[in-house]
Amino acid sequence: MHRLYHQPLSPFCRKIRLVLAEKRIEVQLIEEKVWEKNLDFLRLNPAGKVPMLRMNGLILAESSAIFEYLEETVPEPPLLPRGAEARVEARRLMNWFDDKFHHEVTANLLYERVNKKLEGTGYPDSRKIQAGSKNIKYHIDYMGWLLEKRDWLAGNMMTIADFTAAAHFSSLDYVNDIDWLRNKNVKEWYARIKSRPAFRSLLSDQLSGFVPPDHYTDLDF
Amino acid sequence: MHRLYHQPLSPFCRKIRLVLAEKRIEVQLIEEKVWEKNLDFLRLNPAGKVPMLRMNGLILAESSAIFEYLEETVPEPPLLPRGAEARVEARRLMNWFDDKFHHEVTANLLYERVNKKLEGTGYPDSRKIQAGSKNIKYHIDYMGWLLEKRDWLAGNMMTIADFTAAAHFSSLDYVNDIDWLRNKNVKEWYARIKSRPAFRSLLSDQLSGFVPPDHYTDLDF
Known part of the structure; x- marks a missing residue:
């Protein structure tokens, strides 16, 4: 399965998680503590940032580049308009x-x-x-x-x-x-x-030590 | 003619100037002192940044969005590979x-x-x-x-x-x-x-108060 290295509250990771879910691409989420500068991670992605996506034998980094790749390779449903x-x-x-x-x-x-x-x-x-x-x-x-x-x-x-x-x-x-x-x-x-x-996946994240407000998961907030 | 609002040493503007020149799109360069927060400029581009390109009746902002637009509308020569x-x-x-x-x-x-x-x-x-x-x-x-x-x-x-x-x-x-x-x-x-x-256009910029080193314009530096 494809793997997305991420941090739960990173907006750049959340953007890619939304894109993946909307395009119905299943991924395994792997939490990467980027501030620990894990050498195995840095070897794959010298920028040392998340999101990083392993997909189709490729290592994809930089959220806007990942987005454009997903839009080109899995065009439905489109997330860029025509024209x-x-x-x-x-x-x-x-x-x-x-x-x-x-x-x-x-x-x-x-x-x-x-x-x-x-x-x-x-x-x-x-x-x-x-x-x-x-x-x-x-x-x-x-x-x-x-x-x-x-x-x-x-x-x-x-x-x-x-x-x-x-x-x-x-x-x-x-x-x-x-x-x-x-x-x-x-x-x-x-x-x-x-x-x-x-x-849904975003709303079910729980970050240890941080409790979201009640309305966070409420669809009629 | 198209107009590019820019700052001479801004790397984001220089990127777009290179793309325009490579694709042989002529533009008029207009220096915009973004730190003066000129209201006429902010009204066109609320992000208040350069580069901003006026082209085909559109106001284009954010250098990577401008690049993708130019690549889509003037595909030759391509600056993204195939695949x-x-x-x-x-x-x-x-x-x-x-x-x-x-x-x-x-x-x-x-x-x-x-x-x-x-x-x-x-x-x-x-x-x-x-x-x-x-x-x-x-x-x-x-x-x-x-x-x-x-x-x-x-x-x-x-x-x-x-x-x-x-x-x-x-x-x-x-x-x-x-x-x-x-x-x-x-x-x-x-x-x-x-x-x-x-x-060429980049190398001919002269910024008042800043003298580039001799090798700056030298093609055999």
Whole structure:
């Protein structure tokens, strides 16, 4: 069977888990503690990061490269729209969340609260938590604005943009960092995506030492 | 004519400039001082970053999304190989340089030396310069190892992986941060890519207040 090396709350891993599940590709999940710099892992993937996917005799690294590979080799159901114009918008938003949102929000909130504790590298920095809490408001507003005009973030079909955003949101929701009252479009969008079968595996993750809020697994939160 | 909003030494912009030139797509270059947070620019591209490309009535943002759009709409000459296995390797390396190399090297060297001065945000942090100078050695060794077995970084054809790496290297070379004696494969690879017509516009950039070393424009450095 294919193997996905991952960390349960990594949004980059969650994005790939959603893609795999949506395309009905079964994988064995292997938790890799990347901060322990396991030599066997580094030999396979010198970037030392997860997700890493072993599939078809290949070792695949970098989540956006893995996504494009899966989209090319298992095209159904598609997670990129047809037409170059619609595709560039889906990829723009994938990058928006994996770069801008990750840097401004995920790193400040999730990595301060969770990764530092897992890696034993100290306590959360309150200035970063404050910055992340402030920044996420702007992102939720932007998403709400996009969803005024569109059914899904990049247009009228669900795409990798939605999975990428939902991957970040689900990890942040695990540590109760999402204000679901801020924007009804965003809440309604997340409820739709959370109820997909592909989402189930994410909602069943339990991270030792971290208890998610009650609404985390609730489909009618 | 199409318009590319850019910063001369941004490796993300240089990557797209190389792609445009290789595909013979003429653009007008417009320098955008992103740190001034120009409202007209933010309205077009709320991420507030360069490169941003105006083309075919569209506003394109995020360099990897722009690249995929150009590859889909102007397929010749191709910058991704055929076959999913070769494509994932090219995209893995594109991400290696835009994420890992960027974080470990470019941000520590180029941004400390150049961006801080441009933006008026202080002096270079010597610890970051040291970290960047140390990290780049590991990356050059890794590239040298790849080039032992391959003509180009991702295999036997020139791909977006080479342009991405060369974009970072050319910006770092402008501030004389590349030790060309460290690996002969890497030097020979860069000499090959530097002599391509697509590279000319990069080598003619002059950034006020920063003088590149003599070898910067020399094709036989």
